[in-house]
Amino acid sequence: MTHDPSPHAPQPSAAPDAGSGRLSGRDAAKLVYILYFVGFFLPLCALAGLILAYVKRGEADPLAAGHFEFQIRSFWIGLAACVIGGLLAIVLIGYAVLALWVIWALVRFITGLLALLDNRPVRDPDGFGFTA
Known part of the structure; x- marks a missing residue:
C-alpha cells in the first residue's frame, strides 16, 4: 500500500539556516552567553564562547x-x-576586584541574554556598563 503525502504536511521553514545544520546568529549568541555562564566553573568554555562570537x-x-x-x-x-x-x-584588595568582576559579569550576561531572548539589541555594545 502506497502512501500519498498529505497536502497539509508541514512544509520546510523559510527561515535562514533552517535545516542546513548551521547555527543561526541569534542561536549562536545564546550559546555564547551559556558558554560564558559555564565558564565561571570551566574557564575553557568561556574561551570557546569567545571563539564562537568571533x-x-x-x-x-x-x-x-x-x-x-x-x-x-x-x-x-x-x-x-x-x-x-x-x-x-x-x-x-584583589579579592574585592574579583568579587566585583563576578557581579559585573553575571549582570552583563543575564541582561544580555534577556535582551536577546526579547529580540532587543544591546544598548551600548562597546560600553563598560553593567547592563546590556
Whole structure:
C-alpha cells in the first residue's frame, strides 16, 4: 500500500539556516552567553564562547552582531579584571576586584541574554556598563 503525502504536511521553514545544520546568529549568541555562564566553573568554555562570537560576528544579522560585540568586549574586560584581581590578591584588595568582576559579569550576561531572548539589541555594545 502506497502512501500519498498529505497536502497539509508541514512544509520546510523559510527561515535562514533552517535545516542546513548551521547555527543561526541569534542561536549562536545564546550559546555564547551559556558558554560564558559555564565558564565561571570551566574557564575553557568561556574561551570557546569567545571563539564562537568571533567566528559568527561577521555573518550575523545586526541584532546578533551587536550581542557578539558585547560578548567579545565582556570577555576581554573580564580577563583584564581577573588578571588585575589575581595580581592584587597578594595585598588582599584583589579579592574585592574579583568579587566585583563576578557581579559585573553575571549582570552583563543575564541582561544580555534577556535582551536577546526579547529580540532587543544591546544598548551600548562597546560600553563598560553593567547592563546590556
